[in-house]
Structures are given as structure tokens and as C-alpha cells.
Amino acid sequence: MRKPNVIVFFTDQQRFDTTGLHGNPMALTPNFDRLARAGTHFANAFTVQPVCGPARSALQTGRYPTETGCWRNGRPLPEDAVTMASCFKQGGYDTAYIGKWHLAGTEPVPADQRGGHDYWRGANLLEFVSDAYDTRLYDEHGQEHRLPGYRVDALTDEAIRYVTTPRDAPYFLTLSFLEPHHQNSVDAYPSPDSWNDACPPIWTPPDLATLNGTAHSHLKGYFGMVKRLDEALGRLIDALKSTDQIDHTIVFFLSDHGCHFKTRNAEYKRSCHEASIRVPMMATGPGFDAGGQVRGMMSIIDIAPTLLQAAGLEVPEVMQGRSILPLISTPRGDWREDLMIQISESQTARALRTRRWKYAVSAPEHVVLSAANVYAETELYDLEHDPYELENLIGCASHAEVAEAMRARLLAQISLYEGQSPEITPARVRPTLGQRKVSDTNIL
Structure with a gap:
């Protein structure tokens, strides 16, 4: 052939x-x-x-x-x-x-x-x-x-x-x-x-x-x-x-x-x-x-x-x-539900992208390395309702469970692809913006 x-x-x-x-x-x-x-x-x-x-x-x-x-x-x-x-x-x-x-x-x-x-x-x-x-x-x-x-x-x-x-x-x-x-x-x-x-x-x-x-x-x-x-x-x-x-x-x-x-x-x-x-x-x-x-x-x-x-x-x-x-x-076959992104030069950072959510963390140190032992949460976007990422929801009390779930998933991806086990520091909680809420079925 x-x-x-x-x-x-x-x-x-x-x-x-x-x-x-x-x-x-x-x-x-x-x-x-x-x-x-x-x-x-x-x-x-x-x-x-x-x-x-x-x-x-x-x-x-x-x-x-x-x-x-x-x-x-x-x-x-x-x-x-x-x-x-x-x-x-x-x-x-x-x-x-x-x-x-x-x-x-x-x-x-x-x-x-x-x-x-x-x-x-x-x-x-x-x-x-x-x-x-x-x-x-x-x-x-x-x-x-x-x-x-x-x-x-x-x-x-x-x-x-x-x-x-x-x-x-x-x-x-x-x-x-x-x-x-x-x-x-x-x-x-x-x-x-x-x-x-x-x-x-x-x-x-x-x-x-x-x-x-x-x-x-x-x-x-x-x-x-x-x-x-x-x-x-x-x-x-x-x-x-x-x-x-x-x-x-x-x-x-x-x-x-x-x-x-x-x-x-x-x-x-x-x-x-x-x-x-x-x-x-x-x-x-x-x-x-x-x-x-x-x-x-x-x-x-x-x-x-x-x-x-x-x-x-x-x-x-x-x-x-x-x-x-x-x-x-087989369009409905087995495939990934999330994707990890590595970011360098501007910062030492990682992000996780799912169908609906984007979650990002960055090392607090200004020295740019290949990876970090500790990251801090920096961004959370609802891509379904904010596809151009104009409103950062990280730290919002209404989205705390989303951030927690995304944190666990990102750590799993880092372990899988990098063989590392860093810590991620949660963002400081701030009041919910307007009347926002996330149902249990929409957390992931």
C-alpha cells in the first residue's frame, strides 16, 4: 500500500x-x-x-x-x-x-x-x-x-x-x-x-x-x-x-x-x-x-x-x-476532558483548559524557571459565558468550588506530564460579583 x-x-x-x-x-x-x-x-x-x-x-x-x-x-x-x-x-x-x-x-x-x-x-x-x-x-x-x-x-x-x-x-x-x-x-x-x-x-x-x-x-x-x-x-x-x-x-x-x-x-x-x-x-x-x-x-x-x-x-x-x-x-470516543498549558518567560505559570473553564496559576517569584514548587492562583474564566476572558472570577466566593476542582485537576496534570508535585496557594476569597452562582452540575 x-x-x-x-x-x-x-x-x-x-x-x-x-x-x-x-x-x-x-x-x-x-x-x-x-x-x-x-x-x-x-x-x-x-x-x-x-x-x-x-x-x-x-x-x-x-x-x-x-x-x-x-x-x-x-x-x-x-x-x-x-x-x-x-x-x-x-x-x-x-x-x-x-x-x-x-x-x-x-x-x-x-x-x-x-x-x-x-x-x-x-x-x-x-x-x-x-x-x-x-x-x-x-x-x-x-x-x-x-x-x-x-x-x-x-x-x-x-x-x-x-x-x-x-x-x-x-x-x-x-x-x-x-x-x-x-x-x-x-x-x-x-x-x-x-x-x-x-x-x-x-x-x-x-x-x-x-x-x-x-x-x-x-x-x-x-x-x-x-x-x-x-x-x-x-x-x-x-x-x-x-x-x-x-x-x-x-x-x-x-x-x-x-x-x-x-x-x-x-x-x-x-x-x-x-x-x-x-x-x-x-x-x-x-x-x-x-x-x-x-x-x-x-x-x-x-x-x-x-x-x-x-x-x-x-x-x-x-x-x-x-x-x-x-x-x-468515532466522534464520541475516549478523549481528554482537559488540557494543561505551560507558560514561561513572562512568568513561570501553568493553566488548565476544560470545555467551560480556564484556570491559571503562577509562581510568586520573579525568577523565570522551567517549573516551580509553589504556585498561586491568578485567573479563572467562564468560557461558556465569557469566551474572550474579560472577567476574572478567581477568588469569587461563588466560584470557590470550581477553583477547588480545577486546582485538583491541574495538579493531576502536572504530576502526569511533568512528574512534579507542587503546591497551589488558593486566592484570597472576595465577595460574589452580582448574583452569580454555579450549580453542582456546572462545576466541571
Whole structure:
């Protein structure tokens, strides 16, 4: 039986609500929306660490960042890490990486820090070695390549050249964009020049409209980047279709984390909020076509096991994620009821996300570590009635039982995934806000 080609279409810092399927009215993502409807849309998809390097380590290994050692930026992926690429290569695949890596210690990225990818057109810190109209990548020999066009188009052209090159073996390709991440040197979101005249009226998500931040000056460029990414997705699909690969190629779309536009802290992510941790995600191709909408909580650590199983390869026991393929075939099957999030750099923190509730704790010390012995409760949100997390209920007497239950569940998750047993200090009780109450059936 022919093994499928596998492409990971990977964006950077893209909010889940940039897509039409999540309610964005600006028609930015017609290709994503169309493919997700025909394939499988993961409606509740999350990163496990809302910052670049740690999230990327989780994608590559199927493990939490504290377990990979990459719990903050600037910590290279261990050379002996079991990665998707190493597993696909062992299974007879050609492996390739194009774009941003952010898991090495030097630039260009040496061969032993590429996670098992053989074909290489990458940069460790693409935001520092390139600009919107000045794309620079390095090959397997460390030689620089300057690619023409807007950066999204330049990377997509490179990917199309790769996938349309005849080969005997199936391929595993990661196409990793910088967009819609900001350009660090100017703290701006440089969209294609053509977007400036074609931009429709800007829709502002409620959290950004309510809270102080940079959305008023950054959303136009950000949405222009998202639009061009979706066009790139369409171009890649067209290339697969025109070369008779579409029926035996899996395309998996995701982002590493979201963006809160300096509304929650002094930068763009690194917080427990949906704006930081919830991402767009869909898949199309063998095993995913007509899978419908999956409502279970999908984590970035689940992608490696999912894609390996979809390719008929063994999933290493060291991976902490789970393949979601069984849930696609049996929508009411066994799946997680909660998801732990690790947070670093802005703070040492943990959060737990369930269908209804978001609960977060943070270490009181200002020193940022991989983990802490003691955390204090900081946030509790009712996502059913406050989906944009504008009212913090932590400490409210009316929600004390919810916090207690979430505390126990988070401690269980920390023990399971980190092997640690920290303490969590309850928040000081404050009066109930208005007439709020929580019934016994709604505590979890």
C-alpha cells in the first residue's frame, strides 16, 4: 500500500479567530475554510506553550516543553530527541524543512540540530535574517539563498519546487512561515503592498476592542499576512492537484500559538488566554477527508502521533500526545476532558483548559524557571459565558468550588506530564460579583 506524502503547513502567531470557520467576517481564509469543511476541522486546537521555541519543540517531539528541555526560547532541541522527522525517515520517507526553525543555537543551523530533516532551506531565526521582501534561507551546506518575492510567496515557491520534484520515496515536508508574526526590528506587521489598497473594513475581536493594546495599529497588517498565507495554502493545494498528488498527500495546517497584541502583558503572547493558546487547525488527505468537525481538545503534542499513525508508522512510547485518528472515526470516543498549558518567560505559570473553564496559576517569584514548587492562583474564566476572558472570577466566593476542582485537576496534570508535585496557594476569597452562582452540575 502506498504511503501518503505528509505536509505540515505551519504559521507563526496566528489567532484561531482569523478564520471564517471561527467567525471572522473578513473572508481572509477561504482556502482554509473550504479544505477544513471537506477534510477535518479541529475546532478546539491549542498550543501547550504560547511562545515560539517551546511550541516548536512540542510539535517536533509530541512532548511538553519541560520534557524536551526547550521550555523557553534559546534552548536548542537535544540532538538525540525523537522527532517526527526522525520517525518518518526511519519509515522510508524523504524529510524536508523550509522556513523558520527556532530550535537551534547557531545560524546557519548545523546538521545535528535540524531534528532529522535532510533537505534544508531554513533559518533558525527567520525574523532576524530576513524581511518581508528580503527572504534569506540556508541550505544543507550552510550556504545562503536569497529568494524573490514577498516572504510568504518565496517560501511557498520553494515548497512547490520541492513537492513537484520527482522522487521514488514519499516525503515529509514542514513548510514553516514567519507570518503573521511581527517583524521584530520595526515592531510591525508588514503585509503585502497590494493589501493596503484592497483591505476590507477591519473587524476587531472583542478582547482587542475592549482591552488596551496595539490592535488599532497592527490588525490591518496582521490580517493582510493571514490573507496571503491562505492564498499560499491554495497555491500549494493547486500544485498537488496538478501533479496528481492530491489524493495521496496529507496537508496539516496549524500555528504555533496566537497573539493578544499587548493586551495581557507587554508583548504578544506568553499568557494563558485563548488569544495566546488557541490556534487554527485542520487536515485534509488520507485519513482526514470528510472527517467533519472534531470538537475534542486537540493539542500541538498530538500532531506527531496523529501524522505518524496516518502514515502507518509506529508512534514512539516517549511521545506524550495521542493520535486523534480514532476520534475522527468515532466522534464520541475516549478523549481528554482537559488540557494543561505551560507558560514561561513572562512568568513561570501553568493553566488548565476544560470545555467551560480556564484556570491559571503562577509562581510568586520573579525568577523565570522551567517549573516551580509553589504556585498561586491568578485567573479563572467562564468560557461558556465569557469566551474572550474579560472577567476574572478567581477568588469569587461563588466560584470557590470550581477553583477547588480545577486546582485538583491541574495538579493531576502536572504530576502526569511533568512528574512534579507542587503546591497551589488558593486566592484570597472576595465577595460574589452580582448574583452569580454555579450549580453542582456546572462545576466541571
